[in-house]
Each structure stands twice: as structure tokens, then as C-alpha cells.
Amino acid sequence: MSTTPTTDWLRLDQQICFSLNAASRAFGGVYRVVLKDLGLTYPQYLVMLVLWEHGDLPVKKLGEHLRLDSGTLSPLLKRLEAAGLVRRERSARDERSVEVRLTEEGTAMRERALQVPRRIATATGLDVDEIRALRARLDDLTTALDAAVAEEMGAGR
Amino acid sequence: MSTTPTTDWLRLDQQICFSLNAASRAFGGVYRVVLKDLGLTYPQYLVMLVLWEHGDLPVKKLGEHLRLDSGTLSPLLKRLEAAGLVRRERSARDERSVEVRLTEEGTAMRERALQVPRRIATATGLDVDEIRALRARLDDLTTALDAAVAEEMGAGR
DNA sequence: CACAATTCGATTGCGCACAACTAAATAGCT
DNA sequence: AGCTATTTAGTTGTGCGCAATCGAATTGTG
Numbered sequence: 001m002s003t004t005p006t007t008d009w010l011r012l013d014q015q016i017c018f019s020l021n022a023a024s025r026a027f028g029g030v031y032r033v034v035l036k037d038l039g040l041t042y043p044q045y046l047v048m049l050v051l052w053e054h055g056d057l058p059v060k061k062l063g064e065h066l067r068l069d070s071g072t073l074s075p076l077l078k079r080l081e082a083a084g085l086v087r088r089e090r091s092a093r094d095e096r097s098v099e100v101r102l103t104e105e106g107t108a109m110r111e112r113a114l115q116v117p118r119r120i121a122t123a124t125g126l127d128v129d130e131i132r133a134l135r136a137r138l139d140d141l142t143t144a145l146d147a148a149v150a151e152e153m154g155a156g157r
Numbered sequence: 158m159s160t161t162p163t164t165d166w167l168r169l170d171q172q173i174c175f176s177l178n179a180a181s182r183a184f185g186g187v188y189r190v191v192l193k194d195l196g197l198t199y200p201q202y203l204v205m206l207v208l209w210e211h212g213d214l215p216v217k218k219l220g221e222h223l224r225l226d227s228g229t230l231s232p233l234l235k236r237l238e239a240a241g242l243v244r245r246e247r248s249a250r251d252e253r254s255v256e257v258r259l260t261e262e263g264t265a266m267r268e269r270a271l272q273v274p275r276r277i278a279t280a281t282g283l284d285v286d287e288i289r290a291l292r293a294r295l296d297d298l299t300t301a302l303d304a305a306v307a308e309e310m311g312a313g314r
Numbered sequence: 315c316a317c318a319a320t321t322c323g324a325t326t327g328c329g330c331a332c333a334a335c336t337a338a339a340t341a342g343c344t
Numbered sequence: 345a346g347c348t349a350t351t352t353a354g355t356t357g358t359g360c361g362c363a364a365t366c367g368a369a370t371t372g373t374g
Contacts, residue, residue, distance in 0.1 A: 009271070009274040009275065010206060010209070010210070010270070010271070010274055011210070012274065012278075012285070012288070013206075013273065013274030013277055013278065014203070014206050015288075015292050016277070016278075016281070016288050016291070016292055017184055017188070017199070017203075017277065018203065018223075019291075019292045019295040019296050019299070020177075020180060020181055020184055020295055021181060021184070021199075021203075022224060022295070022296075022299045023177060023181075023295040023296075023298050023299045023302070024177055024178060024180075024181040025224070025331075025332095026298070026299040026302035026303050026306075027174055027177055027178075027302055028331080028332090029302065029303070029306045029332095030302050030305055030306055031174070032332090033306055033309045034309075041358095041359065041360080042174070042178075042360090043359085043360060043361090044359095046171070046174075046175065046178075049167065049171050052167070053167070053168070058322085058323095059322080059323065059324095060321085060322065060323085066175075067179055067182070068360090068361075068362095069361085069362070069363090070322075070323050070324065070325090071323095071324085071325080071326090071361075071362060071363075071364090072360065072361055072362075073323090074323070074324055074325080075324095075325095075359080075360090076359080076360075079359085094321095094322085094369075094370075095322095095368075095369055095370085096321065096322040096323070096368070096369045096370070097321095097322065097323085097369095098322085098323065098324095113167075114166070114167070116170065117166040117167055117169065117170030118166060120170055120173070120174065121166075121169070121170065121173075122305070123301065123302055123305030123306075124173065124298060124301055124302065124305075125297075125298075125301035125304075125305075126298070126301075128169070131169065131173050132169075134173070134176075134294060134298070135172050135173055135176045137291060137294075138176040138177055138179070138180040139176050139179075139180075140282075141180050141183070141281060141282075141283070141291070142176070142179045142180045142183040144280065144281055144282035144283075145180070145183035145184055145186065145187050145280055145281065146183050146186070147282075148187055148279070148280035148281075148282075149183075149186045149187055149190055149280075152187075152190045152191075182361075182362095185361080185362090186362095189362090198329065198330080199330090200329085200330060200331095201329095215352085215353095216352075216353065216354095217351085217352060217353085225330090225331080225332095226331085226332070226333090227352075227353050227354065227355095228331075228332060228333075228334095228353095228354085228355080228356090229330065229331055229332075230353090231353065231354055231355080232329080232330085232354095232355095233329085233330075236329085247353095251339075251340070251351095251352085252338075252339055252340085252352095253338065253339045253340070253351065253352040253353070254339095254351090254352065254353085255352085255353065255354095
């Protein structure tokens with residue numbers, strides 16, 4: 001099927017990474033439109049989802065749920081605080097920790113956010129089972145990629 | 158299967174977008190390790206791939222291949238130029254256009270880049286057919302998402 | 315108790331992505 | 345020719361993602 005294997009490899013490579021990247025950015029575009037009413041960006045929306053589901057959390061726990069570190073979360077949370085959706089309070093029993101708490105306004109926003117998932121799901125053009133299947137594949141891929149990075153780190157190269 | 162449909166929707170929604178986002182960032186981590194030897198970031202690597210495949214191109218064409226605009230490409234290309242991999246020259250017959258040309262060094266880098274795709278493919282833990290299938294799903298998803306954004310823009314939600 | 319190691323968050327710096335705008339050149343129309 | 349609209353890069357500003365570093369607090373150990 002190929003007379004120039006090196007070129008084929010380069011092109012195949014591009015297609016995997018590029019497709020994923022493109023899909024991710026296309027999703028970003030949809031969320032940008034859908035979340036405009038709420039005044040949230042997509043990562044901010046993810047933070048709100050976690051808080052709505054799990055209640056108040058320290059920054060560390062929030063980061064574990066979202067796979068994000070403080071370098072990303074600190075400024076993001078300040079913007080959410082400036083928007084009046086969240087308060088940040090140092091924990092009393094561990095002064096290193098900062099508790100992120102929903103304000104009344106932040107809690108109230110959940111009602112308005114309930115319409116978001118349907119609109120996103122519609123935009124994907126996929127049904128529930130297809131979404132589930134795709135999600136499973138992507139999670140497996142993420143696991144494999146993370147493991148590969150961990151190996152490279154440990155084994156040098 | 159669910160007694161609280163709204164909550165289920167929120168969680169399903171989170172899982173789709175989040176899984177995609179996580180996979181994209183996990184890919185970034187792998188590329189960061191693999192491209193370290195070449196001194197390229199992942200988007201810079203994509204630009205080099207396009208140039209290796211299509212030869213010299215104006216910024217506009219480059220952006221069409223990569224779905225990126227000048228706001229992203231201009232500084233990126235300046236960094237590639239500073240690294241000596243690329244030259245930017247205003248077109249003689251259309252002064253608005255800037256041709257991006259590979260330098261000898263940039264052309265030579267292709268040889269070293271040939272090892273990258275194999276290492277990435279290995280990291281995914283997928284075989285060629287699985288990669289192809291996943292790519293097709295992601296491309297379909299991107300198409301659907303782009304169409305949805307276009308509709309929202311046109312129909313005003 | 316004293317000291318070292320760890321944890322947690324914030325900050326800084328760099329690069330990407332995108333929107334909005336500017337400037338320059340070209341194309342098209344009258 | 346003259347005027348307008350379009351095309352093409354570039355610039356600015358905002359926000360995310362990540363690495364590296366710092367300071368403060370806590371924990372572990374002798």
C-alpha cells in the first residue's frame with residue numbers, strides 16, 4: 001500500500017494527534033457559544049461542575065478532580081471570585097490549605113447550567129451510547145499516554 | 158437506570174468534554190517528552206510537518222491546514238525563525254502575503270523527526286487500525302461540532 | 315524540643331488559542 | 345482614474361496549561 005513508509009508514518013502521526021487536537025478545539029468553540037450566557041469559560045465551567053457535585057473543596061482536591069495544578073487554578077479561581085461565584089478562605093485547621101466555597105450566586109447558577117449538557121450533546125450529533133463508547137476509548141488512551149510519559153521519565157528518554 | 162435525569166446529564170456531559178480535554182493534554186505531555194530533543198513544541202512540530210509535506214507556503218495556507226489564525230501563527234513562526242528553522246519573506250507578487258520557507262536546517266530536521274511518529278504510536282498503545290478508527294470518529298465529531306457552532310452563529314441560538 | 319523533609323498555594327515565565335482591531339496591499343466596480 | 349470592499353499579516357489583550365520556584369505551614373524523626 002505504500003512505497004514510501006517514512007512519509008506514511010509522518011502522515012499517520014499527524015492525523016492522530018491533529019484529529020484529537022482539532023476535536024478539542026472544536027469543542028472549545030461550542031462551549032464558548034453555549035457558556036456565553038453564563039459568562040464562564042470552559043475550564044471555569046468544569047470547576048463549577050466539580051463544586052456543584054462535590055461541594056466545597058480545597059484547591060488541591062479540585063486540582064485532582066480536574067488534573068490541573070495551582071498554576072492554572074489560582075488565577076482561574078480569582079476570576080471566579082471576582083465574578084462573585086466563589087469565595088476562597090484559608091482553612092482554620094490547616095493554614096496551608098485554601099477552601100473554595102460556592103457563594104449563593106454560584107450555587108444558584110447551577111439551575112441555569114442545567115440546559116448546557118443537552119445543548120452540547122445535541123451539538124456532538126452522537127447518542128448516549130456513542131458518547132459513552134467514545135469516552136471509554138479516550139480514557140483508555142489517556143491512561144496509556146500517561147503511563148508512557150511516566151516510563152519515559154523513569155527510564156530516561 | 159436514573160432517578161435524577163438532570164444530574165445524570167450533568168455528569169455525562171462532563172465526562173465527554175473532560176475525557177477529550179484530558180486526552181488532548183495527555184498527548185501534549187507525550188509530545189513534550191518526545192519533541193524535547195528537537196527543541197520543538199507540539200504546535201511548532203505541526204507547522205514543520207505541513208512544511209515538510211507541502212513545501213513553502215504563505216501564512217494563510219499554513220493556517221488553513223492547521224486551523225489556526227495569524228494571531229497564533231505569527232508569534233509561533235517568529236520563534237521558529239529565531240530557531241533558524243524557517244525564514245519569512247514577503248511575496249514579490251503579492252506584498253500582503255508572507256511566504257514561510259524552510260531553511261536548510263529546517264529541512265534537515267525532517268530526518269531526525271522521522272523517529273517521532275513511531276514513538277508516539279507506541280505510547281498510544283493502539284495499533285494502526287484502532288488509530289484510524291479513532292481518528293475517523295474524532296473527525297466526524299469535529300465536523301458536527303463545527304456545524305453546530307456555525308448554526309448557533311447564524312440562527313442566534 | 316529541634317531539625318529536616320514534605321505539603322500546599324501562590325507567583326513567574328513561556329507558549330498556545332482566540333477575539334478584536336489595525337495597517338497595508340490588492341481586486342473589483344463605476 | 346477613483347473609490348470601496350476584500351484579503352492578508354500583524355498586534356493587543358484575555359485566558360488556559362505547565363514547569364520552576366518560593367514561602368509558609370505541617371509532619372516526621374531523632
